[in-house]
Amino acid sequence: MRGIDPETGEYLSPSRSDNRREALEVLALGEKLVSLSEAQLARLPVPDSLLPHIRECKRITSHIAHKRQLAFLAKQMRREDDEVLDALRDALDEDGEAARREVAAMHRVEKWRDRLLEDGDAALAQLLDEYPGADRQSLRQLTRNALEERKRNKPPRAFRELFRALRELIVEGRHGDEDAGETPLYDIPPDDSDD
Template sequence: MRGKDEDTGDFLGPSRSAQRREALDVLELAKLLVELDPGRLAKLPLGEHLLPHIAQARRISSNIARKREIAFLAKQLRREDDDALDALRDALDVDGEAARLDTARLHRAEAWRERLLGEDADAALSALLDEFPGADRQRIRQLARNTLAERKANKPPRAFRELYREVRALLDADGAGGSGQPAGDESEDGLLQERL
């Protein structure tokens, strides 16, 4: 029973309807977690204690038993603090901050790759090494040369993809420390990075 404040007459806690809405919201979150593929699930900020419950709910094929297991998962999720649930919802949200940051990092990696393959590749490599001093100059130069050779020979883009992975690893390792934005790039991603 939530009761009323004697002095002001205000209710002391959330109404039963608000509690029910919140519980149903967490239940929907639990259903979504069970339906996610394992690769995406591994990237979410989930506690290790929740993973066995998700795996158990996936294994169950009986509709009623699965529903009961998802309800139990929702109960476990409700024990988490609000910040953890908000972080989880944000990571699942396509328009969430985490998704925007990941997309911005992807675009920055693509911009660096294109710049490394452009006409002024030596200047781009120097700028990349200035931005990321721990980068392997020889490996990046080799991947850029192999990519250009692949394009000339009309081969599959193996080195092209490997160059992207190398640049992406540099950006991921750098995290929020540096902008990682190629100089002179005034795209939307540059504006997003400025907000960070």
């Protein structure tokens, strides 16, 4: 029995229906986690205590055994804090904050790549001012190769390599900087081509 608070008239604990709804939501979250690849799981904030259960559930192919293991995974997940489950939901949610930040970071990389291809050395100088650890020679060579590919209508190999190099510099290299908190990852630099 849940009981009612005599002063407020509110129930003292969640109803069985609320508990069941929450358990089904956790089960659905577990199904999503099991459907992900190892690389996708590595990008999520999955606690180490849940990883063996997820891998075991992936390994089992028999329908009933898989369903039973999935229920066990959900039981283990319900033991985690609500913050952990909310972080997992947010990371899986395409409209979540983590996804928005990742998309914004990729847009920033694309913007820098386009600026390098359009403005050349002027854009490279600005990039080096913002990221002093960048390899000037490598970026200049990748930019030249991408422009040459575009001119000759060749497959965009250097174009993609330039994007990867910029992503490593801007997105992945940003985490180690001391001033990472000062300039948000998702701020796009102003376009100076209007001058």
